[in-house]
Amino acid sequence: MTTLPRTLGADTARLEGREKVTGTARYAADHGHPDGLFAWAVPATIARGEITGVDTGAALADPAVLTVLTHENAPRLEEGVDPTLAVLQSPRVAHRGQIVALTVATSLEAARAAAGAVRLDYTSEPHDVLLGLDHPGLYAPEEANGGHPADRERGDFDTAYDEAAVQHDAVYETPPLHNHPMEPHAATAWWEGERLCLYDSSQGSSTVQQMLAQLFGLGPERVQVTSEHVGGGFGSKGTPRPQAVLAAMAARVTGRPVTLALARQQLAAVTGHRAPTLQRLRLGADRDGRIQALAHEIVTQSSAIQEFVEQAAAPSRTMYVSPHSRTTHRVTRLDVPTPSWMRAPGECPGMYALESAMDELALACGLDPIELRLRNEPDREPDSGRPYSSRHLVECLREGARRFGWQHRDPAVQGRRDGRLLLGTGVAASTYPVMVSPCRAEAHARADGLIDVRVNATDIGTGARTVLAQIAADALRMPLDRVRIHVGSSKLPEAPVAGGSSGTSSWGSAVHKACEGLRRQLAEHDEVPETGLTATADTTEEAKRGQEYARHAYGAQFCEVQVDTATGETRVRRLLGVFATGRILNPRTARSQFLGGMTMGLGMALTEHSTVDREFGDYAERDLAMYHVPVCADVPDIDVHWLDEEDPHLNPMGSKGIGEIGIVGTAAAVTNAVHHATGVRIRALPVTPDALLPHL
Amino acid sequence: MRSTEGTGCADTTTALTLHINGERQERTVDNRTSLLDLLREDLRLTGAKKGCDHGQCGACTVLLDGRRVNSCLLLAVAADGTEVTTVEGLADGDALHPLQEAFLAHDGFQCGFCTPGQICSGVAAIAEAAEGWPSAVTPDGVPDGPVELSGGEVRERMSGNICRCGAYVNIIDAVREAAR
Numbered sequence A: 001m002t003t004l005p006r007t008l009g010a011d012t013a014r015l016e017g018r019e020k021v022t023g024t025a026r027y028a029a030d031h032g033h034p035d036g037l038f039a040w041a042v043p044a045t046i047a048r049g050e051i052t053g054v055d056t057g058a059a060l061a062d063p064a065v066l067t068v069l070t071h072e073n074a075p076r077l078e079e080g081v082d083p084t085l086a087v088l089q090s091p092r093v094a095h096r097g098q099i100v101a102l103t104v105a106t107s108l109e110a111a112r113a114a115a116g117a118v119r120l121d122y123t124s125e126p127h128d129v130l131l132g133l134d135h136p137g138l139y140a141p142e143e144a145n146g147g148h149p150a151d152r153e154r155g156d157f158d159t160a161y162d163e164a165a166v167q168h169d170a171v172y173e174t175p176p177l178h179n180h181p182m183e184p185h186a187a188t189a190w191w192e193g194e195r196l197c198l199y200d201s202s203q204g205s206s207t208v209q210q211m212l213a214q215l216f217g218l219g220p221e222r223v224q225v226t227s228e229h230v231g232g233g234f235g236s237k238g239t240p241r242p243q244a245v246l247a248a249m250a251a252r253v254t255g256r257p258v259t260l261a262l263a264r265q266q267l268a269a270v271t272g273h274r275a276p277t278l279q280r281l282r283l284g285a286d287r288d289g290r291i292q293a294l295a296h297e298i299v300t301q302s303s304a305i306q307e308f309v310e311q312a313a314a315p316s317r318t319m320y321v322s323p324h325s326r327t328t329h330r331v332t333r334l335d336v337p338t339p340s341w342m343r344a345p346g347e348c349p350g351m352y353a354l355e356s357a358m359d360e361l362a363l364a365c366g367l368d369p370i371e372l373r374l375r376n377e378p379d380r381e382p383d384s385g386r387p388y389s390s391r392h393l394v395e396c397l398r399e400g401a402r403r404f405g406w407q408h409r410d411p412a413v414q415g416r417r418d419g420r421l422l423l424g425t426g427v428a429a430s431t432y433p434v435m436v437s438p439c440r441a442e443a444h445a446r447a448d449g450l451i452d453v454r455v456n457a458t459d460i461g462t463g464a465r466t467v468l469a470q471i472a473a474d475a476l477r478m479p480l481d482r483v484r485i486h487v488g489s490s491k492l493p494e495a496p497v498a499g500g501s502s503g504t505s506s507w508g509s510a511v512h513k514a515c516e517g518l519r520r521q522l523a524e525h526d527e528v529p530e531t532g533l534t535a536t537a538d539t540t541e542e543a544k545r546g547q548e549y550a551r552h553a554y555g556a557q558f559c560e561v562q563v564d565t566a567t568g569e570t571r572v573r574r575l576l577g578v579f580a581t582g583r584i585l586n587p588r589t590a591r592s593q594f595l596g597g598m599t600m601g602l603g604m605a606l607t608e609h610s611t612v613d614r615e616f617g618d619y620a621e622r623d624l625a626m627y628h629v630p631v632c633a634d635v636p637d638i639d640v641h642w643l644d645e646e647d648p649h650l651n652p653m654g655s656k657g658i659g660e661i662g663i664v665g666t667a668a669a670v671t672n673a674v675h676h677a678t679g680v681r682i683r684a685l686p687v688t689p690d691a692l693l694p695h696l
Numbered sequence B: 001m002r003s004t005e006g007t008g009c010a011d012t013t014t015a016l017t018l019h020i021n022g023e024r025q026e027r028t029v030d031n032r033t034s035l036l037d038l039l040r041e042d043l044r045l046t047g048a049k050k051g052c053d054h055g056q057c058g059a060c061t062v063l064l065d066g067r068r069v070n071s072c073l074l075l076a077v078a079a080d081g082t083e084v085t086t087v088e089g090l091a092d093g094d095a096l097h098p099l100q101e102a103f104l105a106h107d108g109f110q111c112g113f114c115t116p117g118q119i120c121s122g123v124a125a126i127a128e129a130a131e132g133w134p135s136a137v138t139p140d141g142v143p144d145g146p147v148e149l150s151g152g153e154v155r156e157r158m159s160g161n162i163c164r165c166g167a168y169v170n171i172i173d174a175v176r177e178a179a180r
């Protein structure tokens, strides 16, 4: 047996890096065809009602405009599972910004001008778009996102809380947040006879293939979807989006390839977003800070057309000791755009509230916030009673404290001043569940000595391509340069989406299994036959394993802020994350994922905010000038570390997902630091100068 | 999007000559065409990306006569006679530009969608600092020589280029390394 250095775990540069820095990596809108057409979407201008008249005369006056599709003339779709994809099927308008027409022209300029010339008449109906704790439409859903039960009760919360020596009761608010990947959702579609082909910006082209096949009444083998390079998604490309359906329709009607890239301003309404939450958190503890009672009650919203319930109470079921617990989700259906997945759905907003409440409880108990967490460290998952497969939160907190210099911290608020700046530090925990889905893969040894590894994974910037090649090389006991990895096409063995931080686990398990199979075959042959050798894998069975353990990743985030007492501006000076996420398979791309998550968390804490317009019913902050994602000047040196964590109950690689945990806890670490600096507790994100200044 | 006038001016076109990545290009363009759309759709130089089409993200950044511009904000007709360098024109054959190498070395990207704009912007930012152009964080007064690209200087000068993947920490390292 060879003794190659392990490829897995080695710092490996992205395989597609050269394409990305030279501009040759092609994304969905970069596949224009010489004969191709351009489409432009027309959004509804009312919040609720019906289209009563369509006048496309002015739009079609330009000979460059080939067609204008509306509910009157668009191809009929079969019923699908996602109502947001039933575009141009009915005159009903469920929310402002819903796509109600599509222009198709020989140039982008003509398509766009035509979109402005489409005349639609509507009858408007009164709309209901504002969420409140007492909204009359609130109901208990059957379950929250991710299959989590809507409600869980353990013990007797009310009595335990009443009897608790220390009580904390507060409501924390998170606003709607927009994913805004840098690549707006785009598709290029064409038909080859009865075969639909498209490039789509998607987090999983197997899913797009299946759902388009259903909508267009085709066998899945007649739909081919490629998502070779994808400009981020953060959940918003985890399900097919209207651009894919619309481009396919337009290509069908015109008989030519059609590219549709949604405009940035259109994304907030039709590509999902993180729903706003109102979270009441009650913690009852004894004088030593041991939690006796925990209630985490979520109020959130979804749209009229689809139920989506942000599972924000889920982390309170697993994080801390809580003998008496109540965790609930209530949702109301408003005339607003449909929410969906955004990086760490559930954990991200839920942990903001829980970790803020823990900080407040620590103060109420006179304890250091790290010490409070150590005292509430469970030995089994409270909600399920299952043992943890591995849990190193305590080690993350201790290691982070050491690196950050936490021991020198003066617990007093407003304790440090530098001119007109107030300085403070804060800490929060991070967590994200381990998930895995069934996946297929194929490994093929070629006569020329190279190995083709095929799996329909999607690299949305995570480094999936690279890490899968590493996994393959490792399983084959071969150097990396003998592996040719093929991802990003529905022609490849079926694979789940890049989501839920489960991509590497799911795809990697299948790749590992196929490559192990191939290695056994290779061992039986002196040389590879002319036709090659092939091994396939399907991990349907493996994906079911490990359920006897509670499997989560953990981390601790530390932040130092300065708050300007004259302007109310908060700036992050230092941010440190220490994570325990199983084995790190590629330190370079892993670090980038943690950095990216923490950067997005910083935006959630300080700048990202969206408001439903009471009059119009859509989001007011629809572009990047209004919706403030962090820019380079907002982001300090971020320090990322991880612990070597061995966990035999995960997958053959020993890894936990890392794409989402970085955003979990960041916002609370920042706002806890703001409180330490100023003594002001802002319980509604983001902490903007106007929120803080009146209290300084 | 809010026009009520119909499409109107589609028959209004202009003949242009541009020098793109060192090649002379003659084109007749729809007057409504942005430089970005000319590059992407007509010349098929799809390296420059459309992240917002409104000058808010920097994904479309290219060099116009050596200076960085948001090509989505510039009408192609206004670029007549200029020299345009896109991300495709930075490498010298197989030899990457030092900033491209630095982006690879520092993992200055994830999805790569903002990257062409970041790199073009970084190339210009390095040149601007070398020429002594101050930024908002340069100490008051006119610099009497090149401005050293500290982390703070790079953060300020690169803030017109959004990276939603959050690769800023690595981008800063890459730009500083290439500036040395």
Ligand code: FES
Binding pocket: B049, B050, B051, B052, B053, B054, B055, B056, B057, B058, B059, B060, B061, B070, B071, B072, B073
């Ligand atoms: S596309 Fe030009 S700045 Fe965003």
Ligand code: FES
Binding pocket: A182, A231, A232, A461, B108, B109, B110, B111, B112, B113, B114, B115, B162, B163, B164, B165, B166, B167
């Ligand atoms: S690398 Fe994805 S937006 Fe910058």
